[in-house]
Amino acid sequence: MIEQQKDMLFRSLTELADAHCHLDLIPDDALIKNSIGKGVLSIITDGVDTGSNMRSLELADNRNIFAALGIDPEHIVKLPKSELERTIEFNIGLIRQNRNKIVGIGEIGLDYKDDKWKGMADLQKSALTKFIKAAIELDLPISVHSRKSLSDVFDVLDETRARRVHLHYFEGDAEDAKLAVERGYMISVPPIESSKRKRVIAAIPIKNLMAESDAPVVGKSPLDVETSVRNVATVKGITFEEAATQLTRNTKDFFRIDRQKQDRLIRI
Ligand SMILES: [Zn+2]
Incomplete structure (x- = not known):
């Protein structure tokens, strides 16, 4: 109880960061504010x-x-074949044009949710490769989705020599997490507890971790990163505030957010 009260006290002073969510899908602006x-x-x-x-x-x-x-x-597999190439090229153009206004390329990745989507693996890999190449060329980090496809995701990342990689909603086990850390990748934990996830958090250094809400798909709003931060704090045996400070630092460093804020000031 005392620990909980201490947490709440610290909480009011603690800065948090959400490494991955979808604000455009959140219907209520008030949740974001x-x-x-x-x-x-x-x-x-x-x-x-x-x-x-x-x-x-x-x-x-x-x-x-x-x-x-x-x-x-999910959108790659649903796009009509006739529009696929054009749509990818258009969005890579958009990324290029807005290079200095954005902090990364994402969401990209592979999803083998079912046999149908797994059957479209080549098409998915080809799209992922194009985005990774753009990310390398523009020196932007990538946020990668890997549902039921982690080993193929590792292969594509290795083949393309991807840098500045964030594996969001990490579903691998502790051994997979170590492979990611060896490659210098960041892993983010969604606001859901599970024993496998605890083993992942325990297996790797906190410097390779970030917190995400994945709102509104998983969390309701970015504020749900609190749960991710709390999970990391519990597994690592540190306070909420210590976990928040480190995870927020990691996210800002990975996406070079302080530099982005400075550029904004210069532009103003
Ligand atoms: Zn997402």
Whole structure:
């Protein structure tokens, strides 16, 4: 109980960061404002298709909200074949044009949710490779989705020599997490507890971890990163505040957020 009270006291002073969410899909603006008001001062919002990328660009103020643009595998597999190449090229063009307004490329990745999507692995890999090449060329970090596809994701990342990699909603086990750390990747933990996730958090250094809400898909709003931070604090045996400080630092460093804020000031 005392620990809990201490946590609440620290909480009111603690700055948080959300490494991955989808603000354009959150219907209620008040939820976003409330998250910022309660200390989630850096939020990375990831686009998932053309419309979502446009809205993410509008939402990004580069003060508290920072955009990453991409097409997630779910939209890649659903795009009509005749439009696929054109849509990817258009969005890579959008990324290029907005290079200095965005902090990353995402959401991108591979999703083998079912046999149908797994059957489209080559198409998914080809799209992922194009986005990774753009990320390397533009020196932007990538936020990568890897549902039931982690070993293929590792292969594509190795083949393309991807740098500045963030594996969001990490589903691998502790051994997979170590492989990611060996490669210098960042892993983020969603606001859900599980014993496998605890083993992942325990297996790797906190410097390779970030917190994410994945709102509104998993969390309700970016404020749900609190749960991710609390999970990390519990497993690592540190206070909420210590975990928050480190995870927030990691997110800001990975996405070079302080530099982005400075650029915004210069532009003003
Ligand atoms: Zn997501």
